[in-house]
Every structure is written in structure tokens, then in C-alpha cells.
Amino acid sequence: MTPQPNALELEDLVMHFGPVRAVDGITLTIPKGRVTALVGESGSGKSTVGRCVVRLEKPTAGVVRIAGTDVTQLTRRQLRQHRNDVSIVFQDPAGSLDPRMLVGEIVAEPLRLSGKRITRRDREARVAEELGRVGLRAEVARRYPHELSGGQRQRVSIARALISEPKLLIADEPTSALDVSVQASVLNLLADLQRDIGFACLFITHDLSAVEYLADDIAVMYLGQLVEQGPRERIFTRPAHPYTQALLAAAPVADPVRQRQRQPVLLGDDLPSALDPPSGCRFRTRCPLAFDRCAAEVPAQVAFGGGLAACHLVQPDGTRPDVRAAADSSEVLS
Amino acid sequence: MTTVERAAASSAAVGTPVLDVRDLSVSFTTEGGTVSAVDRVNLDLASGEIVGMVGESGCGKSVTAMSIAGLLPDSARVSGSVRLEGTELVGARESVLRRVRGKEIAYIFQEPMTSLNPVLTVGRQIGEVLQVHERMSKRAARARAVELLSLVGIPSAAKRVDNYPHQLSGGMRQRVMIAMAVACGPKVLVADEPTTALDVTVQAGILQVLRDLRDRLGTTILVITHDLGVIADIADRVVVMYAGRVVEQAPVTDLFAHPYHRYTAGLLAASPTPGKHAGTERLQEIPGLVPVLSIQPDACTFADRCPAADARCREAAPPLEAVGTAVTDHLAACWHPCPAPRTQPQETTA
Numbered sequence: 121m122t123p124q125p126n127a128l129e130l131e132d133l134v135m136h137f138g139p140v141r142a143v144d145g146i147t148l149t150i151p152k153g154r155v156t157a158l159v160g161e162s163g164s165g166k167s168t169v170g171r172c173v174v175r176l177e178k179p180t181a182g183v184v185r186i187a188g189t190d191v192t193q194l195t196r197r198q199l200r201q202h203r204n205d206v207s208i209v210f211q212d213p214a215g216s217l218d219p220r221m222l223v224g225e226i227v228a229e230p231l232r233l234s235g236k237r238i239t240r241r242d243r244e245a246r247v248a249e250e251l252g253r254v255g256l257r258a259e260v261a262r263r264y265p266h267e268l269s270g271g272q273r274q275r276v277s278i279a280r281a282l283i284s285e286p287k288l289l290i291a292d293e294p295t296s297a298l299d300v301s302v303q304a305s306v307l308n309l310l311a312d313l314q315r316d317i318g319f320a321c322l323f324i325t326h327d328l329s330a331v332e333y334l335a336d337d338i339a340v341m342y343l344g345q346l347v348e349q350g351p352r353e354r355i356f357t358r359p360a361h362p363y364t365q366a367l368l369a370a371a372p373v374a375d376p377v378r379q380r381q382r383q384p385v386l387l388g389d390d391l392p393s394a395l396d397p398p399s400g401c402r403f404r405t406r407c408p409l410a411f412d413r414c415a416a417e418v419p420a421q422v423a424f425g426g427g428l429a430a431c432h433l434v435q436p437d438g439t440r441p442d443v444r445a446a447a448d449s450s451e452v453l454s
Numbered sequence: 455m456t457t458v459e460r461a462a463a464s465s466a467a468v469g470t471p472v473l474d475v476r477d478l479s480v481s482f483t484t485e486g487g488t489v490s491a492v493d494r495v496n497l498d499l500a501s502g503e504i505v506g507m508v509g510e511s512g513c514g515k516s517v518t519a520m521s522i523a524g525l526l527p528d529s530a531r532v533s534g535s536v537r538l539e540g541t542e543l544v545g546a547r548e549s550v551l552r553r554v555r556g557k558e559i560a561y562i563f564q565e566p567m568t569s570l571n572p573v574l575t576v577g578r579q580i581g582e583v584l585q586v587h588e589r590m591s592k593r594a595a596r597a598r599a600v601e602l603l604s605l606v607g608i609p610s611a612a613k614r615v616d617n618y619p620h621q622l623s624g625g626m627r628q629r630v631m632i633a634m635a636v637a638c639g640p641k642v643l644v645a646d647e648p649t650t651a652l653d654v655t656v657q658a659g660i661l662q663v664l665r666d667l668r669d670r671l672g673t674t675i676l677v678i679t680h681d682l683g684v685i686a687d688i689a690d691r692v693v694v695m696y697a698g699r700v701v702e703q704a705p706v707t708d709l710f711a712h713p714y715h716r717y718t719a720g721l722l723a724a725s726p727t728p729g730k731h732a733g734t735e736r737l738q739e740i741p742g743l744v745p746v747l748s749i750q751p752d753a754c755t756f757a758d759r760c761p762a763a764d765a766r767c768r769e770a771a772p773p774l775e776a777v778g779t780a781v782t783d784h785l786a787a788c789w790h791p792c793p794a795p796r797t798q799p800q801e802t803t804a
């Protein structure tokens with residue numbers, strides 16, 4: 121083992137459900153203690169990546185390495201040893217918390233499953249500590265999930281995910297079902313915890329605006345593949361791939377003056393089927409810049425100063441066209 | 455011009471009052487007691503206007519909209535007045551309501567799949583609406599259905615008309631819902647969270663369709679959303695609801711330039727917007743939750759969550775009044791309105 125293993129390494133990860141090519145060759149690294157946001161439209165395969173990492177799915181091919189250990193081929197039994205290395209938080213806290221269990225039991229469950237011996241008293245103390253850390257009072261341990269608000273339930277999921285002190289947290293759209301005000305508090309909480317505890321995080325979301333102050337890096341996914349990766353700052357200010365540019369242009373800004381000056385980039389609605397992805401560049405059926413070569417040739421991942429992008433038009437020196445070119449100068453970041 | 459557009463062009467001029475809601479209150483009797491969902495709401499819609507209604511979930515947006523469209527369940531107790539071009543709808547005879555519902559006021563919901571019939575082609579579903587309400591022949595109805603599908607931006611409409619809902623993407627289904635809603639040329643279209651279940655890439659197209667309907671047919675539209683980005687994109691005027699009451703109302707640029715009500719200001723600060731939080735690490739939070747009220751208190755219902763609340767706020771309900779220069783029709787219900795134009799949120803961490 122290297123002295124500072126990466127929190128997560130995915131090498132050419134593939135997950136097919138029969139003919140459905142949900143994930144089709146993803147290579148991604150999250151260094152220790154860093155946050156990478158995985159963004160893309162629904163159906164692009166983001167959750168499937170997350171589920172492969174926590175081994176809720178066994179990948180069809182490729183390697184998943186967590187904190188230096190290849191967990192891809194481990195059996196259920198062997199996995200138990202690594203259970204504490206990675207946790208997951210889901211979008212819908214109502215669906216992911218057992219309604220018949222008390223909050224205290226839910227939060228303590230990972231301790232029980234880890235098989236480590238711990239007295240009841242210590243366990244209760246740990247639960248209380250964890251609830252406190254996510255901003256809930258210790259009494260909440262004696263309530264049922266349905267007695268809590270959506271935001272509180274998501275805090276419970278986070279407490280459960282963090283009690284085993286994982287090195288890596290998979291957060292799958294943790295705030296997408298919440299109102300903006302509650303979303304803000306859950307995002308702030310995650311940012312605070314991440315900074316204090318230092319776990320690495322794969323933050324899955326379809327909403328780019330939610331990741332701006334949480335993610336260090338951003339990976340953009342389209343139909344099972346990554347089309348662009350890079351530091352957050354660069355992705356927001358100088359997105360290279362036409363799809364990333366279109367995603368940024370599509371998210372409306374909460375400012376009517378700026379919003380109405382922007383030029384919409386309309387992609388039409390059809391995200392093609394993962395059963396039969398387009399030849400060549402998978403984005404070509406919606407790309408405003410597509411040309412002959414895009415149907416014939418799969419674009420390679422081009423490494424440039426600010427990361428990676430898979431588009432025939434992105435040059436190794438980072439120059440590329442912008443599908444928002446017609447838009448005004450206040451676009452995205454002004 | 456299509457026949458749809460020609461029919462619309464002859465309807466009301468832009469700016470005449472279409473819908474007038476006065477002192478609308480709605481409560482429900484539930485096992486757990488009474489729930490007061492809407493409290494003395496006033497609202498006007500002028501023809502050709504797009505009004506955005508915003509607020510957290512549970513603030514009474516859908517209940518307000520459903521009372522306008524006559525879609526509330528029997529357990530609802532409604533008082534006040536809803537007039538559509540002068541015709542009173544609250545307490546109106548079923549025959550009046552039946553004509554209004556669907557034909558004059560159309561409603562589209564968040565989730566198109568649950569409102570479409572899975573075993574009928576979209577052409578049949580749109581056609582049936584036309585056959586029932588417009589007494590069209592089957593053949594004419596089908597032709598009109600194709601026209602409506604292309605009006606809402608569905609490519610190769612003549613082919614798509616024979617598709618079943620499951621053969622269409624989420625965005626296409628929402629377009630079909632809109633086509634069905636506008637089939638009979640309604641005066642008012644209520645779109646309740648029409649893009650909440652969709653990706654932003656698809657949302658942009660749906661908002662464009664709504665704007666086109668207004669521009670080409672002059673349809674008056676009430677868009678309900680919890681997303682201030684959507685409001686900024688499409689609304690001419692904004693109504694902010696909190697705990698059953700309208701707390702602020704203004705033309706869209708005025709509202710964003712200077713939110714007066716503390717709740718509006720809180721919502722704006724909490725919304726993540728690309729660029730806005732660059733360099734800062736935190737979003738502004740609004741502590742606490744929207745209350746579920748059994749009786750409407752004589753107080754500001756936001757007081758428990760408001761940083762500026764004082765004794766007065768807890769003792770009397772602030773009236774919805776003109777604020778600012780009063781040159782614009784900007785109204786707010788707050789005893790201590792936000793002073794200066796909005797400043798960027800403070801950095802709490804370095």
C-alpha cells in the first residue's frame with residue numbers, strides 16, 4: 121500500500137443491466153479528504169456508479185479501489201472488513217430509513233453490523249454524539265423517522281453514515297428532495313462535517329448550482345460515460361465540453377435581469393436510451409456543434425491544463441468552442 | 455397562423471383583468487383537527503400575464519391554485535370569492551364548474567405520467583378532450599391534436615400523435631400535458647411545479663413553451679414553483695406565499711432587486727446560484743419549518759423564523775400594503791421590511 125492511498129479509484133468501471141449500459145467505462149480518482157461532484161441528467165448512470173462503489177451492485181467489469189484496497193472481487197464476507205470504509209446517503213430519507221426502527225437504532229446500526237464489541241452505554245453515547253454533530257438533540261434518538269421533518273430525517277441519514285467514521289462518503293442527491301431553505305442547511309452541514317472530519321466525498325447531483333461551494337472537483341457524466349472532469353473553479357468559469365456548457369447555460373439564475381440576457385442553449389428533450397447509445401460521441405444527437413466526425417469516431421479524453429474532456433473540438437492546449445458563444449458576457453460568472 | 459392561434463387572437467386584449475381572487479380562505483377537516491391552508495388571499499391575473507407563485511412546500515400554493523381551478527376535494531372548506539371574467543366560481547353550480555374546469559381554466563401537474571392514461575395514445579387523449587368540450591368530430595379532433603403537439607414543440611407531431619405515454623421522455627410527456635391543457639383555448643393556465651420533476655436541460659424547453667403560449671395565444675399563466683430561478687426566467691409578476699398568506703407581491707425585477715418581506719429575502723439568500731457564492735463557503739439558512747396551522751393567529755406567521763421579529767410581529771398580523779416608492783405595485787406584509795436593496799450575503803468563513 122502506498123502511504124497516502126486515494127480515497128477512491130475507479131478504473132474503467134462498467135455496469136450493465138442486461139442490455140442497459142448504465143455505466144460504460146468510468147475512470148475517476150478522489151484523493152483523500154477531497155470532494156468530487158458527479159453531475160449529469162437523470163438516467164446518466166450517476167446512482168449506479170455510487171451503488172457500485174458501496175457494492176450494492178457488483179460491477180460488470182473494471183476496478184473499484186477504496187483507500188487502496190481493490191474491493192471489486194471481494195465476496196460479501198470479505199467485504200465486511202471494509203464496510204466501515206465507505207457509507208452512502210440517499211436522496212429520499214423517508215425511503216431509506218426503516219420506519220419501524222427508532223432513530224437511535226438506525227444511527228447505531230452500522231456499529232452493530234461492524235461486529236465490534238461495544239457496550240450499550242458506549243453505543244448510546246456514540247449515537248448522542250453523532251446526533252449532536254448533525255445538529256439534532258439527543259432525545260431524537262427515541263423518535264421514529266416519520267415524526268421528523270424531511271431535513272431532520274436527512275440529518276439522521278448523515279449521522280448513520282458517519283458513525284462508522286468512513287474514509288469515503290457517497291452522497292446521492294442528498295438535498296434534491298428538500299426545500300431550498302432546508303437544502304441550504306443540509307449543504308452547510310455536509311460542508312462543515314467534511315471540513316472538520318476530513319472524509320472524502322462523492323457528491324452525486326443533477327443540480328450544478330448545489331455543488332459550487334462544496335466540491336473541489338467536478339466530473340460530468342453523460343449516458344454512462346464521463347465527458348469532462350476538472351477543478352470546480354475551472355468547470356464553472358471555463359467549461360470545455362459542449363455538454364457541460366449546455367448544463368451551465370440551462371440552470372436558470374435567480375436574477376431576472378441576468379437570466380433574461382442569457383441565451384438559452386436548447387438541447388431538445390431526448391436523452392438517448394442507454395440500451396442503444398449513439399455511435400461515436402454519445403452526445404452528438406443533441407450537440408449543437410456536432411459534425412461528421414462525431415458520428416464516426418469516439419472522442420478521446422483530452423488532457424489539458426484544467427482537466428479532461430472528451431470532445432473532438434477540445435484541443436490539448438484547452439482551446440475549444442463555446443455553445444454559449446452567442447450569449448452575453450454576463451454568462452454564468454460575471 | 456394556425457386555427458388555434460386565430461381563435462386566440464380574437465380573444466381579450468392584453469392587460470384586462472381575467473381572474474380576481476378576493477379573501478380566499480381554505481381549510482381542511484382532518485383526523486388530526488382543522489388545517490388552515492390558505493388565509494384571506496387576494497390575487498389578480500390580467501390577460502396575457504405570467505404570474506409566478508413561490509414559497510416552500512406546505513405554504514398553500516397548490517391549494518390556492520386548486521381552488522381557482524375548482525379541483526379541491528370535498529373535505530375543503532372554501533370562503534371568499536374567485537371570479538373568472540366576472541363569473542363567481544366559489545359555490546357555483548356544478549354545471550358552471552364543469553364548463554370552467556378544463557375548458558376555461560386548465561391545470562397541469564408536476565408529474566405528467568400520473569395524469570396521462572397509459573393505455574391510450576396521446577392523440578386519443580387530446581382528441582377526447584376536444585370531442586367532449588368542443589364537440590369536434592373524431593377526425594377534426596385528431597388533426598387539431600397534431601397541431602397542438604407541434605404548438606408545444608414536439609417534433610414530427612404527425613407521428614408522435616400515435617405514441618403511448620411510455621414511449622415518450624419525461625419532457626415530451628409534460629409537453630403533451632400542456633397540449634391537452636390548452637386544447638380548448640383556456641383563458642387561464644395553472645402550471646403547478648411543471649418542471650420540478652425534470653432536468654434543467656428539459657426545463658428550459660418547457661418554460662419556452664409556456665412563454666410561447668402566452669406570446670402566441672395570449673394565455674394567462676399562473677406558474678407555481680419553489681425555484682426562484684424559474685421565477686426569474688419566466689414570471690412578469692411574483693406572488694410570495696408563506697404559511698397560507700400572500701406575504702409579498704411585485705413585478706419580477708422589483709422583487710429581486712429589493713425584497714421587502716423578510717421571508718422573501720431569506721428565500722433569495724438560500725437559493726444556490728452559480729457565481730453568487732463563489733469564494734464564500736456557506737449558504738444562508740432559514741432556521742425552522744413552515745408551520746401547519748389550525749387557526750390563523752393574529753400575528754406574523756413567519757415570526758418564529760424571522761431574525762427581525764419583535765413583540766409587534768407576535769401581536770398583530772401585518773397587512774399587505776404598498777411598500778417603497780409606490781410607483782410600482784409592490785406590496786409586502788411585514789412590520790419591519792428589509793431596508794436597503796439586497797446586499798450580497800455576508801461571508802461567515804474566511
Ligand SMILES: Nc1ncnc2c1ncn2[C@@H]1O[C@H](COP(=O)(O)OP(=O)(O)O)[C@@H](O)[C@H]1O
Pocket residue numbers: 137140141142160161162163164165166167168169394
Ligand atoms: N437495476 C437496474 N436494472 C435495469 N436498469 C437499471 C437499473 N438501475 C439503473 N438502470 C438504468 O441505468 C441507467 C442509469 O440509471 P441511474 O444510475 O439511476 O442514473 P442517474 O442516477 O444518473 O439518474 C438508466 O437508464 C436506468 O434506467
Ligand SMILES: Nc1ncnc2c1ncn2[C@@H]1O[C@H](COP(=O)(O)OP(=O)(O)O)[C@@H](O)[C@H]1O
Pocket residue numbers: 482483484489490491509510511512513514515516517518527529746
Ligand atoms: N386534502 C388536504 N387535506 C388536508 N390538508 C391538506 C390537503 N391539501 C393540502 N393540505 C395542507 O394544506 C397546506 C398547504 O398545502 P399545499 O397548498 O399543497 O402547499 P404547497 O403547494 O405550497 O406545497 C399544507 O399544510 C398541507 O398539508
Ligand code: SF4
Pocket residue numbers: 361362363401402403404405407408409410411414419430431432433
Ligand atoms: S465530439 Fe462532436 S458531438 Fe461530441 S461534444 Fe464534441 S462536437 Fe459535440
Ligand code: SF4
Pocket residue numbers: 715716717754755756757758760761762763764767772787788789790791
Ligand atoms: S412582520 Fe416581523 S416577523 Fe414578520 S417578517 Fe416582518 S419583521 Fe419578520
Ligand SMILES: [Mg+2]
Pocket residue numbers: 166167168293
Ligand atoms: Mg440517481
Ligand SMILES: [Mg+2]
Pocket residue numbers: 515516517646
Ligand atoms: Mg404544491
